[in-house]
Amino acid sequence: MNESPRKLHIEPRGQYVSFLSKLARRREAGSERLRAQFQNVVERGESPDRRVELLGRYTTRFLSLALFMVPTNIAVGYWEIQRAVIDLWLLWIFLVLFDVILLSYAIGIARLTLERIRNGSARMRFRNKTVRRGATLEAAFYGSRRFKDRTTIYAYLRCIEERFVRSGRTQHLACFERFKSEKQAALANTEGVTTFRFDVPADAPASNFAGVLPTYWEVVTTYEATGRNYEGVFLAPVEAVDERAR
Numbered sequence: 001m002n003e004s005p006r007k008l009h010i011e012p013r014g015q016y017v018s019f020l021s022k023l024a025r026r027r028e029a030g031s032e033r034l035r036a037q038f039q040n041v042v043e044r045g046e047s048p049d050r051r052v053e054l055l056g057r058y059t060t061r062f063l064s065l066a067l068f069m070v071p072t073n074i075a076v077g078y079w080e081i082q083r084a085v086i087d088l089w090l091l092w093i094f095l096v097l098f099d100v101i102l103l104s105y106a107i108g109i110a111r112l113t114l115e116r117i118r119n120g121s122a123r124m125r126f127r128n129k130t131v132r133r134g135a136t137l138e139a140a141f142y143g144s145r146r147f148k149d150r151t152t153i154y155a156y157l158r159c160i161e162e163r164f165v166r167s168g169r170t171q172h173l174a175c176f177e178r179f180k181s182e183k184q185a186a187l188a189n190t191e192g193v194t195t196f197r198f199d200v201p202a203d204a205p206a207s208n209f210a211g212v213l214p215t216y217w218e219v220v221t222t223y224e225a226t227g228r229n230y231e232g233v234f235l236a237p238v239e240a241v242d243e244r245a246r
Contacts, residue, residue, distance in 0.1 A: 034216055035209035037235055047124045047234040050218070055112040062105040069095070069102050115230070124219055124234035132239045134202030139236070141194040141221050151188045155221045157181040157198040157236065159205055162213040178215070179204050194221075200238055207240040 041047045073095060127138035141153055159179040181198050188194045196219070208215040217236040223229070 031209050031212060031214040034214050034235075038207060038209060038216065038237070038240065041126075041235050042129050042237050045126050045129045045237075047126070047219075047236070049122050050233045050235060051112065051115075051231070055109065058105050058108045058112065062102065062109060065098065065102050065105065069098055073099070122221075122230075122232050124221075124232075124236075126237055128237075130237050130239055131200060133200050133204050133206060135200060137198045137200055137219075137236060137238065139196050139198070139219055139234075141188075141196070141219075141232075143188060143192045143194070143223075143230075151192075151194075151223065152185055153188055153194040153221055153223050154183050154185050155194075155196045155219055156183045157200070157217065157219055159215065159217050159238075161205065161215045164213070204238075207238050210241060 123142050125140045125142060127140075128135075131137045137157060139155075141155065143151075143153070157179075158177050158181070161176050161178050163174055163176060165174040179201065184196050184198075186194045186196055198219070200217075205215050207217055217238040219234045219236050221230075221232045221234070223231075
């Protein structure tokens with residue numbers, strides 16, 4: 001099985017942290033959220049696009065930072081207008097750095113919002129609520145009106161494992177692909193539905209949300225055309241480790 005570093009969809013990779021315990025607590029909370037999402041997928045047999053959650057996280061971070069930066073920028077600007085005795089150039093450098101971060105979040109929110117408006121609310125439905133390793137995962141992609149009229153949709157199945165990776169004296173979070181299937185191409189029907197079948201290897205890892213760092217499966221769908229690019233990520237109900245037997 002191939003294994004390569006990948007960027008996380010929920011928690012961006014490359015966050016260098018000196019205190020591993022603090023990062024571990026954050027990832028344990030993230031693992032709990034994934035566990036709840038997985039149970040929801042199993043019960044409903046349907047998974048929403050996980051990039052919608054990314055939009056929510058960007059929005060939360062943007063608002064939290066804006067609550068601090070906007071009043072601070074106004075106050076420093078007022079002091080500058082009043083010709084304060086204090087030399088503020090160091091403070092302005094500090095503010096510009098955080099303003100750039102705030103702008104990057106705003107750009108990310110605008111991009112994800114535009115994609116959602118343009119592509120609609122996509123979802124993935126599964127024929128079986130839970131798929132065992134060694135069996136076949138049958139999935140149906142339900143897109144918006146843009147995916148009708150025999151649009152070609154590409155999809156593949158992958159297994160993601162999160163790990164802490166050491167870099168010098170610090171630790172950061174990384175995401176690795178333990179398995180990635182061959183990309184498939186299928187045509188959407190007149191209702192915008194595209195079906196796929198993926199073989200899950202018998203020796204592949206099971207979904208596991210018991211620890212700090214989860215292991216989970218995703219179906220990734222893509223569609224490329226002029227002005228109409230799309231990428232969706234959906235949690236897949238591949239069997240999970242039985243925590244009661246641990």
